Amino acid sequence: MTITYLEAIREAQEKALRDDERVYIYGQDIGTLGGAFKATKNLAKEFPGRVLDAPISEDAMVGSAIGAAIEGMRPIIEMQFADFSMVAINQIVNQAATLYWRTQVACPITIRLPSGGNPGSGPFHSQCLESLYSHFPGLVVMTPATVEDAYTMLLEAVEIDDPVIFCEHKYLYNRLKCEVLPETGLPCDTARIARFGRDVTIVAYSAMVHEALAAADQLHKEDIEVEVVDLRCVKPFDLKTVLSSVARTARLLCVGESWPWGGVNSEVIASVVTHGFHLLDAPPQRINSKDTPVPFHPSLWGVHKPSSQVIAAAVRRLCDW
Amino acid sequence: MPKIPIIMPQLGESIAEATVVRLTVNVGDQIANDQEVIEVETNKAVMSVTTPCQGLLDSFTAEVNETYPVGSTLGYIEASAEDVERLNLAEPPLVASAWFGPSHNAASADQTLSADDSLADNLEIPIGQNGAAYQSPRLRARLQELGIHPDDAAVVPGSGIAGRVTVRDFEAYIEGLNRLPSKKASPMRLAVADSMRRSWTRPLATLGVSISLEPILAHRKTLTPSPGPALYLAKALAIALSEYPQSAARLIGDKIVLPASIDIGVAVEVEDGVIVPVFAELDKQPLAGLPGQYKKFLQSAKEKRLPEEAKRPAIASVTNFGTLGVHWATPIPLPNETLIMGLGYGEKRPFWDETAGCFVPRLEAELTISFDHRVIDGGQSGRLVRRIMELLGAPEGL
Amino acid sequence: MLDTLKQPKRGVVSPVSREQYVDAFNWMLLARTVEEKLASLWRAGKISGGVYLGKGQEAISAALGIMLKSGDIFGPLIRDQAGRLAFGESLIDVFRVHFGSRTSLSRGRDGNVHRGNPRGGYHAMISHLGSLISVVAGALVARRFQGDTTAIGATTIGDGGTSTGAFHEAINMAAVEKLPLVVVVVNNQYAYSTPNSRQFACSDLVERATGYGVEGHSLDGTDLQECLEVLGQATQRARSGHGPQMVVGDCLRLTGHGEHDDASYMDKTLSQTRLGRDCLKIAENYLQERHWADHVLLEDWRKNAKEQVENAVADAQHEPLADPAMETWCPYATKRIASAVLVR
Numbered sequence A: 001m002t003i004t005y006l007e008a009i010r011e012a013q014e015k016a017l018r019d020d021e022r023v024y025i026y027g028q029d030i031g032t033l034g035g036a037f038k039a040t041k042n043l044a045k046e047f048p049g050r051v052l053d054a055p056i057s058e059d060a061m062v063g064s065a066i067g068a069a070i071e072g073m074r075p076i077i078e079m080q081f082a083d084f085s086m087v088a089i090n091q092i093v094n095q096a097a098t099l100y101w102r103t104q105v106a107c108p109i110t111i112r113l114p115s116g117g118n119p120g121s122g123p124f125h126s127q128c129l130e131s132l133y134s135h136f137p138g139l140v141v142m143t144p145a146t147v148e149d150a151y152t153m154l155l156e157a158v159e160i161d162d163p164v165i166f167c168e169h170k171y172l173y174n175r176l177k178c179e180v181l182p183e184t185g186l187p188c189d190t191a192r193i194a195r196f197g198r199d200v201t202i203v204a205y206s207a208m209v210h211e212a213l214a215a216a217d218q219l220h221k222e223d224i225e226v227e228v229v230d231l232r233c234v235k236p237f238d239l240k241t242v243l244s245s246v247a248r249t250a251r252l253l254c255v256g257e258s259w260p261w262g263g264v265n266s267e268v269i270a271s272v273v274t275h276g277f278h279l280l281d282a283p284p285q286r287i288n289s290k291d292t293p294v295p296f297h298p299s300l301w302g303v304h305k306p307s308s309q310v311i312a313a314a315v316r317r318l319c320d321w
Numbered sequence B: 001m002p003k004i005p006i007i008m009p010q011l012g013e014s015i016a017e018a019t020v021v022r023l024t025v026n027v028g029d030q031i032a033n034d035q036e037v038i039e040v041e042t043n044k045a046v047m048s049v050t051t052p053c054q055g056l057l058d059s060f061t062a063e064v065n066e067t068y069p070v071g072s073t074l075g076y077i078e079a080s081a082e083d084v085e086r087l088n089l090a091e092p093p094l095v096a097s098a099w100f101g102p103s104h105n106a107a108s109a110d111q112t113l114s115a116d117d118s119l120a121d122n123l124e125i126p127i128g129q130n131g132a133a134y135q136s137p138r139l140r141a142r143l144q145e146l147g148i149h150p151d152d153a154a155v156v157p158g159s160g161i162a163g164r165v166t167v168r169d170f171e172a173y174i175e176g177l178n179r180l181p182s183k184k185a186s187p188m189r190l191a192v193a194d195s196m197r198r199s200w201t202r203p204l205a206t207l208g209v210s211i212s213l214e215p216i217l218a219h220r221k222t223l224t225p226s227p228g229p230a231l232y233l234a235k236a237l238a239i240a241l242s243e244y245p246q247s248a249a250r251l252i253g254d255k256i257v258l259p260a261s262i263d264i265g266v267a268v269e270v271e272d273g274v275i276v277p278v279f280a281e282l283d284k285q286p287l288a289g290l291p292g293q294y295k296k297f298l299q300s301a302k303e304k305r306l307p308e309e310a311k312r313p314a315i316a317s318v319t320n321f322g323t324l325g326v327h328w329a330t331p332i333p334l335p336n337e338t339l340i341m342g343l344g345y346g347e348k349r350p351f352w353d354e355t356a357g358c359f360v361p362r363l364e365a366e367l368t369i370s371f372d373h374r375v376i377d378g379g380q381s382g383r384l385v386r387r388i389m390e391l392l393g394a395p396e397g398l
Numbered sequence C: 001m002l003d004t005l006k007q008p009k010r011g012v013v014s015p016v017s018r019e020q021y022v023d024a025f026n027w028m029l030l031a032r033t034v035e036e037k038l039a040s041l042w043r044a045g046k047i048s049g050g051v052y053l054g055k056g057q058e059a060i061s062a063a064l065g066i067m068l069k070s071g072d073i074f075g076p077l078i079r080d081q082a083g084r085l086a087f088g089e090s091l092i093d094v095f096r097v098h099f100g101s102r103t104s105l106s107r108g109r110d111g112n113v114h115r116g117n118p119r120g121g122y123h124a125m126i127s128h129l130g131s132l133i134s135v136v137a138g139a140l141v142a143r144r145f146q147g148d149t150t151a152i153g154a155t156t157i158g159d160g161g162t163s164t165g166a167f168h169e170a171i172n173m174a175a176v177e178k179l180p181l182v183v184v185v186v187n188n189q190y191a192y193s194t195p196n197s198r199q200f201a202c203s204d205l206v207e208r209a210t211g212y213g214v215e216g217h218s219l220d221g222t223d224l225q226e227c228l229e230v231l232g233q234a235t236q237r238a239r240s241g242h243g244p245q246m247v248v249g250d251c252l253r254l255t256g257h258g259e260h261d262d263a264s265y266m267d268k269t270l271s272q273t274r275l276g277r278d279c280l281k282i283a284e285n286y287l288q289e290r291h292w293a294d295h296v297l298l299e300d301w302r303k304n305a306k307e308q309v310e311n312a313v314a315d316a317q318h319e320p321l322a323d324p325a326m327e328t329w330c331p332y333a334t335k336r337i338a339s340a341v342l343v344r
Helices: A005-019 A058-070 A082-103 A130-134 A147-159 A207-221 A239-249 A264-279 A298-304 A308-320 B081-086 B096-100 B102-122 B137-146 B150-155 B167-177 B187-199 B214-220 B229-243 B287-302 B378-393 C018-043 C058-067 C081-087 C091-099 C131-145 C165-176 C207-212 C224-239 C268-272 C279-289 C295-316 C335-343
Strands: A023-027 A051-053 A074-078 A110-115 A140-142 A164-169 A192-195 A200-204 A226-230 A233-235 A252-255 A285-287 B003-007 B017-023 B036-041 B046-050 B055-060 B067-069 B073-078 B204-212 B250-252 B255-257 B264-266 B268-270 B273-275 B316-319 B339-343 B347-353 B358-372 C073-075 C153-158 C181-187 C215-220 C245-250
Touching: A005 A023, A005 A074, A005 A147, A005 A164, A023 A058, A058 A074, A058 A082, A058 C131, A058 C165, A074 A147, A082 A110, A082 A164, A082 C131, A110 A147, A130 A140, A130 A164, A130 A233, A130 A264, A140 A147, A147 A164, A192 A207, A200 A207, A200 A239, A200 A308, A207 A226, A207 A252, A207 A308, A226 A239, A239 A252, A239 A264, A252 A264, A252 A308, A264 A285, A285 A308, B036 B073, B046 C018, B137 B150, B137 B167, B187 B273, B204 B378, B214 B229, B214 B358, B214 B378, B229 B264, B229 B287, B229 B316, B229 B339, B229 B378, B268 B287, B339 B378, B358 B378, C018 C058, C018 C081, C018 C091, C018 C224, C018 C279, C018 C295, C058 C081, C058 C153, C058 C181, C058 C224, C058 C279, C073 C081, C073 C131, C081 C091, C091 C295, C131 C153, C131 C165, C131 C181, C165 C181, C165 C207, C181 C224, C207 C215, C207 C245, C215 C224, C224 C245, C224 C279, C279 C295
Parallel strands: A023 A051, A023 A074, A074 A110, A110 A164, A140 A164, A200 A226, A200 A252, A252 A285, B264 B316, B316 B339, C073 C153, C153 C181, C181 C245, C215 C245
Antiparallel strands: A140 A233, A192 A226, B003 B073, B017 B036, B017 B067, B036 B046, B055 B073, B204 B358, B250 B255, B268 B273, B339 B358, B347 B358
16 A cells, blocks of 8 residues: 555644644634645544634634634644745744744744645745745755655654644655655754765755756766765754755755745855865855745746756756866 | 042943043041932932942042942942952942953953854864965965965965965965066967966976997888887887886775876977877887887877877876987876886997996996885885896887 | 723713722733833843734733633734733743743744744734734634634734734624624724824724724723723624624833834824823822822732742743754644655
8 A cells, every 4th residue: 555745744743643642733724624735634534523624714714723822722723825825924933933032932823734746836836935934043944855855754743842844745646656654753953864874965955856866866877976965854853864964965055935034054065164164175056936926827837946957957067166 | 547439330231331420428428328428420310329338438449520430439338348249349349340341251252252263073074274375266366366376375485374375465476476477378388387287286206327329320210100119118118018007007095096007208398398199009000100100100199189099098108308419307197197218318438348348338328216105115116127228128029 | 192082982881890800900011010020131231033912902901801701802913912811821931932931932933923823723923914814703703603602702903904804804704704803903093113094094003993883982092991991892892793893992102113223203293282291100100099009019019010020030040042943944733744844
């Protein structure tokens, strides 16, 4: 039996609801419909009163989750699309993210953000907002790239005492499959070496890990061996694993699907240059989506985000340096 | 009685200063708790300043119509010791200006530095990230732009940490050079320079002995075309190394790499440089065949067009600096060779003949060996030289 | 505005007892004393940042505070000193937070009105108006999950705060969930300097209750008697399963937006109207009219309040202030995450 990335997210929520009575899920169309993407399929029936349809009020959804968390609950909020979380950004960054700092009271909420695009999704159903949320102190921002991580990291997100922005990638929902879900996974603040290689380190996360791996396959035929580090969690991120990889390869390329300005890529590069300047044999490079809104038409969309071809070309240039 | 300062309060979020409009009490007045004593004006409003406690108004240091920054002392109130203790007023007052004080910034900067250090401790990071050996990417880029090898920047005196050459040091050096006459170096010169630079990274040692050339001169007359002394030496070296191949081994990392075949180079001077054609598997080639091959190599070396078989990397070379009239030299082996042998100028010298009991003239020259002292020691190189002397003493065996 | 004030629409108003009235009055008096001291300390340069006072709003705030019971949830806003004290805030905490003591719950990380003890049901507001309503609603959601059927939640907002999207989203959501939430809208006529006429176009904010499908109540915020009656009724309705209650109280802000603001923009004639009455004076008169207190007793209460405040100020000034060297500089609660971040 195979399990998709989307099913893993559903399974994780089912397990959380089953194992922990503090957990409930709140979001638009998640009850009878089972969510716009079916990430909560049948959960409302299975756990009556604990999987609740919300009015179209993202601000109030998050605000109420904060209040419930203060009272000891572990709410999961499903945003229908990551893009709509912006309506709740005040609650997320000013209320939830600051609560522990201000009051010594933890805010264990999980906000699920169906992120990234599919062909034809357009500017308001395709955004990748991990860089935005990473900017604000107090948030943990997870970006699982595998079915296994989608499962164990979502369970970990519910357990963590801090507000977690869980960026699940819509492109991976039904394209990634695994055979069996793991019991445990790496802790979220530990990166994973998705592929070993001696020539160049690619740091990626979420769907971009798969683009990086595809590029690595191609480059292998050209005798370039790429090491791919899957960050898994972009805030905080595992600088130690990244530096260890750069120490081996001396070349760094960061790939992220969010926009370039002030993003995860810039932060990873800044940290590597600050702490590991002497490890580098070439200037670190990054590839982001283009600095425009996400285009609707598939032909534009395919070029807007980083692809394995663009990644491979950047690696070749890095090796020539 | 303790004097407690009256402070200009922070009168609004973005307010940095205020102007004193009026003193509403007189010096010497008894001031009650929470009593307003000074009226001040900001760009937002007119407001009143109170004192930290009750007491006798000691003095005003502020003047009417003057503007004072937030946190300034505007005057003093004489408080009872009891009030000072009760309200903890002996501590310096909390003033807004303290936020911008240098001490706070310095403290946070220190914290950042120490945090960075602790990270470095947790990771395996190559040492020597600064200091004399360190060249910044910018200096390296500049060196590359000018075609200067990074090692050659060592001639520049450095003013950075541990004598590091900064870009400014380098530019000053280049500016000085630009005032001198110069010309473009030939590709041959650059190739030799590169080769010698790479070779010089090793500890090289040289030792030498005098040998008699008489047996060689006698023997070469028996062969047509007759081989030169350098070919005798090369052949003797080849035989000796086939017996002691570890003498020509190379040290790479923690490995001793042994030669696969006994390929010996013979240095040939050409215009603006040296070319070293290689005799492959020289231990297995008869001496008689060498002069013909050497002639061919010589011709193509002068044309700087060596045949493929002569271009393979040698395991050792010989150089006949005697042809220049030089008696003694310390030649440098090529970067991929562990040793080079040299032959000096041959001349008649008095030699004590034990049997005759007198000095006799004898044709002699100096034989030198320069070697990578990491790989072989004096004893080993001495034994190698002895064996070669033995072979050259009986050239018919070559 | 006062002419349009509505009387409570339904239910029997339980009479206000002397005990309850005196209780509320003393919280009002203590709050007024605290705030006067805060203003004085601010003018002496002892408090960083701003000081925001609730002068003129003590009656509504105190009445709401005493209607809440232990186990209830309270999300006060900036002019709720009386309600905070009545709900159980200790005096020294008020001054600790204002001074920025390391011993305060916020450890000098946030100041003045941004204080609370959320695990004790006493929420710490952020500056973004309206955003606390859904938080209090969410706490009630949690209570429902946990089987608590008795607790209610209350939060306050001003006339300006009703214009936010957060206000709308939260009340609508609370109505959908039928939560025992009391939202008290204190219309003090000005949002900073903006008058009602530039804030909303309905004739009375209480009309909005109908639109949300919640019960609406109006009261005269200058009259403690009425505040107690109406808020007693509203909290009772919420407690007995009638869903969210929206109470609109009218009064006049008798101070600037903060102590840095001289309120020169306010319509001076308003202070001559019924709205401009000082609720504390009205309450004093009422106590004497009803013979619930004479001027000797009142003076005694005043003296007592002043003494409590002076002692709290003295004690708070002995506590260590926030210190960069003692600060963790880490915003995470999860120990593993915090230690991973601190290594950097």
